[in-house]
Amino acid sequence: MPRARGAGGWCRHAWIDRLLTNLNARVLPVSEALAEELARRGVPRGKIAPLADAIDHERFRSARARRREARAALGLPEDARLVVNAGRLVPQKAQADFVAAAARLAAQDGRWRFAIAGDGPLRGALERQAARQGLGGRLEFLSFRTDLPELFAAADAFVQTSRWEGLAMALLEARAAGLGIVATDVGGTREGLSGYPYGRCVAPGDIDALARAVPEVVDFGRLEPPPFPTRFTGPAVASAFLSLVRESIAAGEAW
DSSP: OOOOTTSOOSSSSHHHHHHHHHTSSOBOOSSHHHHHHHHHTTOOGGGBOOOOOOBOHHHHHHHGGGHHHHHHHTTOOTTOEEEEEESOSSGGGOHHHHHHHHHHHHHHOTTEEEEEEBOOTTHHHHHHHHHHTTOTTTEEEOBSOSOHHHHHHHOSEEEEOOSOOSOOHHHHHHHHTTOEEEEESOTTHHHHHTTOTTEEEEOTTOHHHHHHHHHHHGGGGGSOOOOOOGGGBHHHHHHHHHHHHHHHHHTTOOO
């Protein structure tokens, strides 16, 4: 996945990036935005076929019925407003921005609670930042979770702070869960939120915008979500992939 401009790219040398990518019969980026980035890097457009990741959306949709139990398992007060972030604790995901925005919201209203699901090399630094900014008891570091449907069922909003993405699976999962979403306008974020009335985009690194947008979407998590887009479901992605394989074989391309 080519990274955002200034992030060094998949390979730091563009010619190596192009060489290795062009060895493939087809290149399947997870978003149209990433497809455009590949084309700018010199990958022939005829080789590029966007294909989104598949989401088991029913797992997240059905978990909504267990909201009360999920919130109780986290020990949340009845009136708490839980905002979650999910992802590896690495520079790309920029959870330091999430912590900074959480501190601003916590200073305004005692009902806010926050959780980060994921692990990685920046955990210690993020924990120290949270302590400095007075988030003790308000922000939980939950490590890697295999029960994201339950966590999202307990939540009121999802925040993505990434500096670059292809199209984050966690964002699509939050959409499947019907959460209010605030996400940085990078990569395929707008594609992932297209047609979703409960989502907002903000510029990457804009802490003020993050802190303003979360209260705008927090109540959406209690509303009935719209239908999940078919193009992100398993059967649709599998069918599209098989079609690409057949087209490639018919054209005499190696797989």
